[in-house]
Amino acid sequence: MLHKKAFIKKTRKGKIQQIVREHYLRDDIYSGTPWDPECDAGAAKLSKDAKHYLVADTNVVLSQMDFLEHAAVEDVIIMSVVLDEVRHRNQSVYQRLRSLCASPTRRFYVFANEHHRDTYIKQEPGESVNDRNDRAIRVATKWYMSRLEPASQADQVPEIILLTNDAENRSRAQSEGLTAISIQAYAKSRTECPELMDLVAAGNLEDEAETAASRAKHAKRARIYEDHRGMADITAGLKAGKYHQGTLRVSRYNPFEGWVGSESVGEDILISGRVAMNRAIEGDAVAIELLPEAEWRAASATLPKAGADGAPAEDAEGAEDMQEDGGHIMEVVPMDISEQPPELTAASKRPTGKVVGIIRRNWRTRGYCGSLQPQQRASARGSTASVLFCPVERRFPMIRLQTRQAEALADKRIVVVIDSWEADSHYPAGHYVRTLGTIGDRDTETEVLLIEHDINTSPFTPAVHACVPQLPWSVTPADLDDPNRQDLRHLPICSVDPPGCKDIDDALHVVELPNGNLELGVHIADVTHFLKPATAIDDEAASRATTTYLVQRRIDMLPKPLTEDICSLRADVERLAFSVVWEMTQSADVVSVRFTKSVIKSRAALTYAEAQSRIDDERLHDEISNSLRTMNRVARILRKRRADAGALSLASPEVKFEIDTETHDPLDVGIYQIREANQMVEEMMLLANVTVAEHTLRAFPACALLRRHPVPAPRQFDPLLRAAAAAGFSLDCSTSKMLAESLDKAVRADDAYFNKLVRIMATRCMTQAVYFGSGECDPPEYHHYGLAAPLYTHFTSPIRRYADVVVHRVLAASLGLAPLPETARDRDGVRSLTDNLNTRHHNAQMAGRASVELHTLIFFKDRVVVADARITKVRSNGLIIFVPKYGIEGPVYFTPKDAAASAKGGARAAIPKQPVSAAAAGSAPPESEYILDEEKQTVTSPDGKVCYTIFDKAAVRIAVEETHGQRRHLVLTLVDRNELPESEQMG
Amino acid sequence: MEFVSPEGLRLDGRRPKELRKLRIKLGSLDGTDGSAFVQLGNTKVLAAVFGPRGAPTGARSSAISCVIAVSAISVQGDRRSKERLGRQATEFSRALTNAMEQLVPADILKNACIDVHVQVLQADGGLFAACANAALLALANAGVPLRDICAACHTGLLESTALVDLSAQESMQQAPQAAILYECRTQSIAIMQTDNKMSTTALEELLELATEGCIALVTAMRQALISSTVQQLSTSAPHASAAQRRD
Numbered sequence A: 001m002l003h004k005k006a007f008i009k010k011t012r013k014g015k016i017q018q019i020v021r022e023h024y025l026r027d028d029i030y031s032g033t034p035w036d037p038e039c040d041a042g043a044a045k046l047s048k049d050a051k052h053y054l055v056a057d058t059n060v061v062l063s064q065m066d067f068l069e070h071a072a073v074e075d076v077i078i079m080s081v082v083l084d085e086v087r088h089r090n091q092s093v094y095q096r097l098r099s100l101c102a103s104p105t106r107r108f109y110v111f112a113n114e115h116h117r118d119t120y121i122k123q124e125p126g127e128s129v130n131d132r133n134d135r136a137i138r139v140a141t142k143w144y145m146s147r148l149e150p151a152s153q154a155d156q157v158p159e160i161i162l163l164t165n166d167a168e169n170r171s172r173a174q175s176e177g178l179t180a181i182s183i184q185a186y187a188k189s190r191t192e193c194p195e196l197m198d199l200v201a202a203g204n205l206e207d208e209a210e211t212a213a214s215r216a217k218h219a220k221r222a223r224i225y226e227d228h229r230g231m232a233d234i235t236a237g238l239k240a241g242k243y244h245q246g247t248l249r250v251s252r253y254n255p256f257e258g259w260v261g262s263e264s265v266g267e268d269i270l271i272s273g274r275v276a277m278n279r280a281i282e283g284d285a286v287a288i289e290l291l292p293e294a295e296w297r298a299a300s301a302t303l304p305k306a307g308a309d310g311a312p313a314e315d316a317e318g319a320e321d322m323q324e325d326g327g328h329i330m331e332v333v334p335m336d337i338s339e340q341p342p343e344l345t346a347a348s349k350r351p352t353g354k355v356v357g358i359i360r361r362n363w364r365t366r367g368y369c370g371s372l373q374p375q376q377r378a379s380a381r382g383s384t385a386s387v388l389f390c391p392v393e394r395r396f397p398m399i400r401l402q403t404r405q406a407e408a409l410a411d412k413r414i415v416v417v418i419d420s421w422e423a424d425s426h427y428p429a430g431h432y433v434r435t436l437g438t439i440g441d442r443d444t445e446t447e448v449l450l451i452e453h454d455i456n457t458s459p460f461t462p463a464v465h466a467c468v469p470q471l472p473w474s475v476t477p478a479d480l481d482d483p484n485r486q487d488l489r490h491l492p493i494c495s496v497d498p499p500g501c502k503d504i505d506d507a508l509h510v511v512e513l514p515n516g517n518l519e520l521g522v523h524i525a526d527v528t529h530f531l532k533p534a535t536a537i538d539d540e541a542a543s544r545a546t547t548t549y550l551v552q553r554r555i556d557m558l559p560k561p562l563t564e565d566i567c568s569l570r571a572d573v574e575r576l577a578f579s580v581v582w583e584m585t586q587s588a589d590v591v592s593v594r595f596t597k598s599v600i601k602s603r604a605a606l607t608y609a610e611a612q613s614r615i616d617d618e619r620l621h622d623e624i625s626n627s628l629r630t631m632n633r634v635a636r637i638l639r640k641r642r643a644d645a646g647a648l649s650l651a652s653p654e655v656k657f658e659i660d661t662e663t664h665d666p667l668d669v670g671i672y673q674i675r676e677a678n679q680m681v682e683e684m685m686l687l688a689n690v691t692v693a694e695h696t697l698r699a700f701p702a703c704a705l706l707r708r709h710p711v712p713a714p715r716q717f718d719p720l721l722r723a724a725a726a727a728g729f730s731l732d733c734s735t736s737k738m739l740a741e742s743l744d745k746a747v748r749a750d751d752a753y754f755n756k757l758v759r760i761m762a763t764r765c766m767t768q769a770v771y772f773g774s775g776e777c778d779p780p781e782y783h784h785y786g787l788a789a790p791l792y793t794h795f796t797s798p799i800r801r802y803a804d805v806v807v808h809r810v811l812a813a814s815l816g817l818a819p820l821p822e823t824a825r826d827r828d829g830v831r832s833l834t835d836n837l838n839t840r841h842h843n844a845q846m847a848g849r850a851s852v853e854l855h856t857l858i859f860f861k862d863r864v865v866v867a868d869a870r871i872t873k874v875r876s877n878g879l880i881i882f883v884p885k886y887g888i889e890g891p892v893y894f895t896p897k898d899a900a901a902s903a904k905g906g907a908r909a910a911i912p913k914q915p916v917s918a919a920a921a922g923s924a925p926p927e928s929e930y931i932l933d934e935e936k937q938t939v940t941s942p943d944g945k946v947c948y949t950i951f952d953k954a955a956v957r958i959a960v961e962e963t964h965g966q967r968r969h970l971v972l973t974l975v976d977r978n979e980l981p982e983s984e985q986m987g
Numbered sequence B: 001m002e003f004v005s006p007e008g009l010r011l012d013g014r015r016p017k018e019l020r021k022l023r024i025k026l027g028s029l030d031g032t033d034g035s036a037f038v039q040l041g042n043t044k045v046l047a048a049v050f051g052p053r054g055a056p057t058g059a060r061s062s063a064i065s066c067v068i069a070v071s072a073i074s075v076q077g078d079r080r081s082k083e084r085l086g087r088q089a090t091e092f093s094r095a096l097t098n099a100m101e102q103l104v105p106a107d108i109l110k111n112a113c114i115d116v117h118v119q120v121l122q123a124d125g126g127l128f129a130a131c132a133n134a135a136l137l138a139l140a141n142a143g144v145p146l147r148d149i150c151a152a153c154h155t156g157l158l159e160s161t162a163l164v165d166l167s168a169q170e171s172m173q174q175a176p177q178a179a180i181l182y183e184c185r186t187q188s189i190a191i192m193q194t195d196n197k198m199s200t201t202a203l204e205e206l207l208e209l210a211t212e213g214c215i216a217l218v219t220a221m222r223q224a225l226i227s228s229t230v231q232q233l234s235t236s237a238p239h240a241s242a243a244q245r246r247d
Helices: A058-063 A065-069 A081-090 A091-100 A129-147 A169-174 A183-189 A194-199 A208-219 A231-240 A314-326 A442-452 A479-480 A536-544 A558-567 A608-616 A623-645 A676-699 A716-726 A736-745 A756-765 A801-813 A827-859 A896-905 B080-103 B128-139 B200-246
Strands: A010-013 A018-021 A051-054 A076-077 A106-109 A159-163 A178-180 A241-252 A258-260 A266-270 A285-290 A353-360 A368-371 A385-391 A399-403 A414-418 A431-440 A484-486 A493-497 A506-512 A518-525 A574-584 A591-607 A656-657 A666-671 A705-710 A771-772 A865-875 A878-883 A888-893 A931-933 A939-940 A947-949 A952-962 A968-975 B021-027 B034-040 B044-056 B064-070 B113-123 B150-158 B161-164 B177-183 B188-195
Touching: A010 A574, A010 B044, A018 A493, A051 A129, A058 A081, A058 A208, A065 A091, A065 A194, A076 A081, A076 A129, A081 A091, A081 A106, A081 A129, A091 A106, A129 A159, A129 A169, A129 B150, A159 A183, A169 A178, A169 A827, A178 A183, A183 A194, A183 B188, A194 A368, A194 A399, A194 A431, A231 A241, A231 A285, A231 A353, A241 A266, A241 A353, A258 A314, A266 A285, A368 A399, A368 A442, A399 A414, A414 A442, A431 A442, A442 A827, A479 A484, A493 A608, A493 A623, A493 A676, A506 A623, A506 A676, A518 A623, A518 A676, A536 A827, A574 A676, A574 A801, A591 A608, A591 A676, A608 A623, A608 A676, A656 A827, A656 B080, A666 A827, A676 A705, A676 A801, A705 A801, A705 A827, A716 A756, A756 A865, A771 A827, A801 A827, A827 A968, A865 A939, A865 A947, A878 A952, A878 A968, A888 A968, B021 B200, B034 B128, B044 B128, B064 B080, B080 B113, B080 B128, B080 B188, B128 B150, B128 B177, B128 B200, B150 B200, B161 B200, B177 B200, B188 B200
Parallel strands: A051 A076, A051 A159, A076 A106, A159 A178, A266 A353, A399 A431, A484 A591, A493 A591, B064 B113
Antiparallel strands: A010 A018, A241 A258, A241 A285, A258 A266, A285 A353, A368 A385, A368 A414, A385 A399, A414 A431, A493 A506, A506 A518, A518 A574, A574 A591, A656 A666, A705 A771, A865 A878, A865 A952, A878 A888, A931 A939, A939 A947, A952 A968, B021 B034, B034 B044, B044 B113, B150 B161, B150 B177, B177 B188
16 A cells, blocks of 8 residues: 655745645556556557647647647647646636546546656756746656557557647757647648637747738737736736726627726726727726726717727728627617616716726636628638637627638637737637537527526536436335335325426425314425435536526426426326425414425326416316415415515516427417416415525524525616606605505506516616525525515425525435535535526526527517517617517617618617708717707607607517628617507507 | 546645655664654654653652653744644643553553653644654553554545545645544554544544554554664674673
8 A cells, every 4th residue: 555656855935934745756657558568558548549649738738728629639648747737827727628638538648747757857946937847748758759669560659749839849849859849730730620720729829930920910000909017017006096906897788888896996987998998808807097087988878889989990901890890789688687777877977997907817718609700802712711700799899710611600600719819909819619500590599598608508427317216217115114204195286387397396285174274285396315415416416506498498407307207296196205384374374384305196287377277267176176276365365465574576578489399480479477376386485485494594504505685775776766757756765665565656547567667677676686605694684675585595496496406405404314415514615506506597597588589589580560669768869669578678779870870780770750860960969869868768859849758658660680790680660659550559 | 726636646646545655763862761753754753752660759640641742843834833733732642641541551550650752843744643653653662562553544535535644735624634543453443533524424434544544554663663673683682692602
């Protein structure tokens, strides 16, 4: 067991003290090649037939991960010195490299050169760490060459190639007798695989010849952006209060307008324009400098339109750059609750700043989805062309990339990664990663939205599937004999879910007890019985955190057999459950509650509609119908009680698609209907969640997983209050109860939909509810604002939410059925868990909405519809219109000029029968043609004939327009309300 | 932090079940009844035994005492880390005294007392193991019989991998750690000292590994004792034969 080598002490200088650590050198580290006679055959990961083995240096790994990940790049040796350096410099690249090395399908071998007796080297005096590490790679490469021994004369051993883009390193390697080439040269040599060349990251790592040429070109080009300050400068500036730091949030409507929330300034700082933004993109942590107060600006009060921020032409070569801004036209966007639109009066100036340095880049390693800008001149086939890439998410700038496949990619959605952004380039430089499919294709576009929202769609690994019990599965006698599991098969349990629901995680029952009280039970699928902590399936579920529901597809958190069969509480089969059972009086006062693992047998799996008709049909007196009616009665009492406590009844513009089973195309779309049965089930789930939250918090005051909904900051209600004031009603946002009451009063006799519209707008003012560990904040902050509940958690959907799985485990631990899960034991564990849950949850929601948006586009592809609409925002050059029936919100422009300008890039809308205002006579800027009154929330035409007020009824024609930017847009056009068919009128 | 790379190497190049380099030197201090120097990686301790000798007059609660002292040069860093080490040493002293009362046969201690002093020269993790092993070796060097042959070993569970003989860097983590003093013949644990929260399964895993480590250490320690005795005999042999000749 003892295997000791002579050791060398490695000294590392810390801040003040010297740290001495042991460093053992070994002789039992193998080379991993079948050519090495000493190497264990089982450890030989590299191929025997390879023509060459590649050794990558640190910079190649850091900048060329996409290249290395390509399936054509195999037989790569990664030195441990490279791994260490990569880990220190970029954690996410390190993770990717590690998973590449761990993959059984790829031939990547890690050689621990730092711990091998023959390849460890000491840093020479005067030698920098980088030089020492480069030398270590060369020494290890040399050692590899000595290891490869041809078994016979005829054998040709693989050549070992050192890939490095450092010219000096290359020349040193060559003088030491190694083969060293740049990554570009290597990619070029792989003529059988031309797409490799596209994967090579751009930037300043080009071939010498090219570098020289581009350097000459760069010298000619004018600098567009200021240089970023160095990190030392930034730190000093921050300390002195000269700079402020924060994360850049780019406006959804305008890619060159953004906000930086800074604690030191106290309010958001406006960053306006390309130059002020200085190459920062959405999510970057930046250092900013405030501009003098005289230069402060207001956020744009107009709808963004084409050419709004004109980029100066670079030079003749950059001519195509000119059109790029045309692409950034606002398109119809779905409702976004979390968004805070920059609602500001033209007069109110905001602190304005400019970016002076970037503290941390937030470039996505998974890449950006989008398409190539159509080229003006066709490039020769196969030659490298410089093209602009236009991301689908318009918060991001365009990306310039080099490709040999420009023609083939013209109508494709592709993924591109940003490599660098030089000060003399309008756009960041990037490289192609992969092709997703043809633009406009439903599957491709779905793939795009999944990638954009970072949702893992890869199939479950065999290790995960191995954790799933074999089908057909049934309750075993052992489960029934378990003293901790109660047999509840005799109870009249049923489930109520949306139609087509296969992952049924909750079922209900109610029976009358002999003493006249009611026994109410909520039975939740016992997922944790199958999902044991620290298994492959549990790790996977924890990282996915939630099932994502798209319109036509479901991306599961758990493998299908568990989701749809073993865990699902289907009708007429015995299933394992975790039950919450209350005894309550007829007036719904809880007498007692107990929690137990159970075996149940659901009598019926009903849809909401079926349940509702059973409740309503008074002729039915079977067990299930009766208990549904009792349940509904209890739910009404509970709902009333909650409303009295101040629970908000908010609204979301949820729509429902009818999907063709064959083509998967949407057939019809309409508002999602909510029945009393929905509310009944919801009420029962709320009760179960609250009860479990209370119980687990009592058992584990420091590590219960709860869900809270913070009270919104008063300023979040500002846009709503302003709109309300203009519309002539008042809202009281002081407490949720006051808000609920004033929302109830916001009605208009002539518009039945008005109240719902106000509720939708109120919903958008709210913050998001979040998961948290009870050790994270003070008990008063546990409050759930929307539900007006002091405590809340998620317990009722463990098949599709990981949070519920954790809560199940914590509850089981509180009952003494299982030990408390490892991750729930300490604060850090809970925090990292909840952070992931919150992000994934948000992403899944966003992906779901994006999917609705996509299907709306598909639905309107061959249709032109006139629909009832409401005005939700007024701007000086247009309106934002909301169409309740389809849940669409989008802009309508006033002037044909704006519309025409915007049509270049995408959306177009014009109001017919409007006198084209030549009256402005060119003297006034186009924005002032219409008069915007922020106070009254109205916009009036210059001649005073037409006036639009917020919340006004309107009618719009909806159509899809395809533009050269290869984006499809919904185009809304105002039409006279007379054109609106009677059937389409709301309310 | 990655304490065991997927290649199976720890930060200092050891595999999970490898002890650090162990160096033992016996009898290096003059004027003591027995002494031992133990180096476990970069942890260096020196133990000396005075006794058994006649018990001093006056009642004493314990006939054997073991005192661990941390020298000023043992660790670099601020006052607080030294104080922490000092507190640990006090704790270890108590535990070792306790264990030795059980290990040294009662008849030896009748009307006699033994003082064991351990000086920590350099601390780099595994302090308890190094001190206990040094004290045991010094006792053996002093010729004090022990009930069983023992060794101490420190283990920890980092990132769900059980590691033996943690270095200072590894033992700094808030991870389950256990050190034991193990009696090899009776196969029982004389002292167990644990740090941080752990589950029973984790403890079982650690104890199993620690036992393995103790057995390996005992082998090395026994080897050191034998070779030192052989050396002593061979150096003292000429005198003995000379004395014989004189007779």
